[in-house]
Amino acid sequence: MRFLRNLITFTGKELMELCRSGRLLIFVIVFVALGVMNPATAKLTPWLLETMADSLEASGVSVNGYTVTAMDSWTQFFKNMPSIGLLFTVVMSGGFFTSEYSRGTLIPLLAKGLSRNAVTAAKTFTLLLVWSAGYWLSYGITYAYTDFYWDNSTVKNYAFAAFALWLFGVTLLCCVVFFSSFANSAVQVLSGVGVVYIVMSLLGMVGTISDYLPSYLMQSGELLTGQASPEDYFTAVWIAAGASAVLLAAQIPIVAKRRV
Numbered sequence: 001m002r003f004l005r006n007l008i009t010f011t012g013k014e015l016m017e018l019c020r021s022g023r024l025l026i027f028v029i030v031f032v033a034l035g036v037m038n039p040a041t042a043k044l045t046p047w048l049l050e051t052m053a054d055s056l057e058a059s060g061v062s063v064n065g066y067t068v069t070a071m072d073s074w075t076q077f078f079k080n081m082p083s084i085g086l087l088f089t090v091v092m093s094g095g096f097f098t099s100e101y102s103r104g105t106l107i108p109l110l111a112k113g114l115s116r117n118a119v120t121a122a123k124t125f126t127l128l129l130v131w132s133a134g135y136w137l138s139y140g141i142t143y144a145y146t147d148f149y150w151d152n153s154t155v156k157n158y159a160f161a162a163f164a165l166w167l168f169g170v171t172l173l174c175c176v177v178f179f180s181s182f183a184n185s186a187v188q189v190l191s192g193v194g195v196v197y198i199v200m201s202l203l204g205m206v207g208t209i210s211d212y213l214p215s216y217l218m219q220s221g222e223l224l225t226g227q228a229s230p231e232d233y234f235t236a237v238w239i240a241a242g243a244s245a246v247l248l249a250a251q252i253p254i255v256a257k258r259r260v
Contacts, residue, residue: 003118010122018130023092031134034077034085035141039149042072070150071224074158077142078165078221085138086169089131090193093176095186096127101258102184116255124177124248131173135166157223160230164220164237171214171240172197174247181251182258214240 018024045068097120100106106119139162146152172193179192200215210216216236222228 003115006115006118007122007125010119011126014123014126018126024130027089027092027130027134028137030088031085031138032141034080035138036145038076038080038138038142039073039145041076042068042146043149045072068150070146070152070155073142073146073150074155074224075221077139078161078224081135081138081165082168082218085135086172089134089169090172090176091190093127093173094190094193097123097177097180098183098185098189117252120177120181120251120255124174127173127177128170131169132166135169155224156226157230160233161220161223164217164223164233167237167240167244168214168217171244171247174244178247178251181254212236212239214243 015024018027100119100123106116143152143158152158175193175196176189179189183189183192197215200213204210204213204215211232212235214236217233217240219228220233223230223233
């Protein structure tokens with residue numbers, strides 16, 4: 001019970017700090033903008049093509065009537081979320097833990113009896129909560145506008161595809177938590193996460209194991225057209241979930257021995 005009380009108390013402190021610093025507002029603005037931008041980009045595509053028609057024809061490219069569908073909007077979602085939304089979240093979270101160590105702000109809290117595990121759990125929960133809230137807010141906005149202008153029922157498996165991409169984001173943020181347990185700066189944390197991503201990308205070029213890597217979840221957009229089925233991603237989903245759990249468990253003994 002004491003651990004739970006500490007977890008709730010420190011989580012509230014973290015959320016309040018995000019509000020006071022303005023970072024939470026920035027997160028909301030970015031993810032709302034992404035949610036609106038996906039259907040807006042699809043809606044404006046015919047106008048953009050018409051505007052560029054003359055220059056495209058001069059280059060030998062003929063542009064005839066282009067019909068926009070719900071697929072265009074969801075394609076934008078699965079293109080923009082990893083390249084903008086997830087990247088923004090990872091970069092912003094790079095110093096989420098290390099700043100506490102560098103400023104020594106944890107010392108008074110620990111002196112009052114707050115356990116290190118409770119602090120780490122609260123900060124991890126806050127980080128995943130912000131990512132999840134922002135991600136699904138953007139998803140909801142995209143869903144609403146896409147259904148208003150077109151028809152979501154024409155697109156296959158968009159909900160599972162969105163879940164798979166969200167889970168990959170969770171895995172990367174668990175990498176942030178793990179590297180933060182021993183890194184001394186945000187640069188070191190982001191470098192570690194970058195190395196993990198590059199290694200997964202390189203391993204993804206090996207056909208025999210590419211479908212089992214967490215990074216395979218970034219290709220979940222293929223589910224929209226029916227080129228793949230949810231079952232094709234089940235293994236990667238379980239491995240991503242398992243890897244996230246292992247990363248969170250592995251940082252516990254490291255944090256316990258770290259000097260603050």
